[in-house]
Amino acid sequence: MRFTAIALASAALTTTAFAAPSPGWEHGVKNVWNGKGYGGWGKHKQKDYGTPGNGNGTTPTPDPGNGNSTCPEVPSFCLTDDQADEIAAIFRQLISGYTLELALEVLTEDFIDYSSAVNIIRNRGNDYPFTVNALTFENRAEFVAGHGTQPPIPFDTLKVWHGCDTTTVQWQTLRSGAGNANESDDIPVVGLGLLKVVPAENSFGFQISELYSEFNSAAWLVNNGVFTPSAVTTSALPTATAGGVKVRSLPHLNVI
Numbered sequence: 001m002r003f004t005a006i007a008l009a010s011a012a013l014t015t016t017a018f019a020a021p022s023p024g025w026e027h028g029v030k031n032v033w034n035g036k037g038y039g040g041w042g043k044h045k046q047k048d049y050g051t052p053g054n055g056n057g058t059t060p061t062p063d064p065g066n067g068n069s070t071c072p073e074v075p076s077f078c079l080t081d082d083q084a085d086e087i088a089a090i091f092r093q094l095i096s097g098y099t100l101e102l103a104l105e106v107l108t109e110d111f112i113d114y115s116s117a118v119n120i121i122r123n124r125g126n127d128y129p130f131t132v133n134a135l136t137f138e139n140r141a142e143f144v145a146g147h148g149t150q151p152p153i154p155f156d157t158l159k160v161w162h163g164c165d166t167t168t169v170q171w172q173t174l175r176s177g178a179g180n181a182n183e184s185d186d187i188p189v190v191g192l193g194l195l196k197v198v199p200a201e202n203s204f205g206f207q208i209s210e211l212y213s214e215f216n217s218a219a220w221l222v223n224n225g226v227f228t229p230s231a232v233t234t235s236a237l238p239t240a241t242a243g244g245v246k247v248r249s250l251p252h253l254n255v256i
Contacts, residue, residue, distance in 0.1 A: 084162035113137040151179025182225030191215025
């Protein structure tokens with residue numbers, strides 16, 4: 001998260017090369033997530049008809065209900081709502097209360113973290129020395145070395161969504177400059193983090209293998225005293241009049 005304060009997880013928040021997400025768990029493999037029934041599917045039941053591309057160039061055909069399918073219905077490895085909330089809580093803990101023990105247990109050794117927002121914060125707004133659109137951390141050891149030295153950042157979870165093996169978290173911090181002697185503002189910073197998980201033999205039954213996160217890096221830099229924003233001299237809000245809507249001028253910043 002500062003993501004040079006918090007790697008987000010990041011060099012400061014946290015995650016392109018974007019390494020393409022790895023294929024889902026193999027079709028037909030029994031759900032054994034630490035005996036917790038992760039394929040029991042929670043409130044959102046799903047059917048798994050196999051992994052597209054099964055080695056012979058074909059995709060298994062869904063069961064039409066007459067027993068003549070090429071791939072019988074089996075539960076897929078899907079997170080429940082409660083498990084997704086647990087992953088979101090772990091993500092929050094990595095930012096607001098990081099410990100080495102937690103990182104070692106919940107992150108895979110080959111964990112990757114990508115965040116262009118973190119990269120540009122590490123560059124203090126420049127496009128170097130870190131490549132803005134490249135991986136932030138290429139493995140768990142890099143994450144621990146970079147993020148583990150950052151002060152904790154107050155962190156609130158706003159929304160949580162999930163698929164079978166991914167959880168997306170919308171989050172907010174009102175003190176992204178916390179712990180920085182140059183903290184100069186408290187502009188809210190809102191972001192999104194997508195976490196991919198894999199089954200694991202640990203107390204959670206899973207580990208986080210990939211993190212992709214983006215957030216308001218401009219506000220983060222202002223809050224940490226890197227930039228001083230210019231005064232706002234115009235309004236982008238339209239004004240309703242009897243003759244229609246009058247649109248006020250806005251400086252062109254290549255935003256839209």
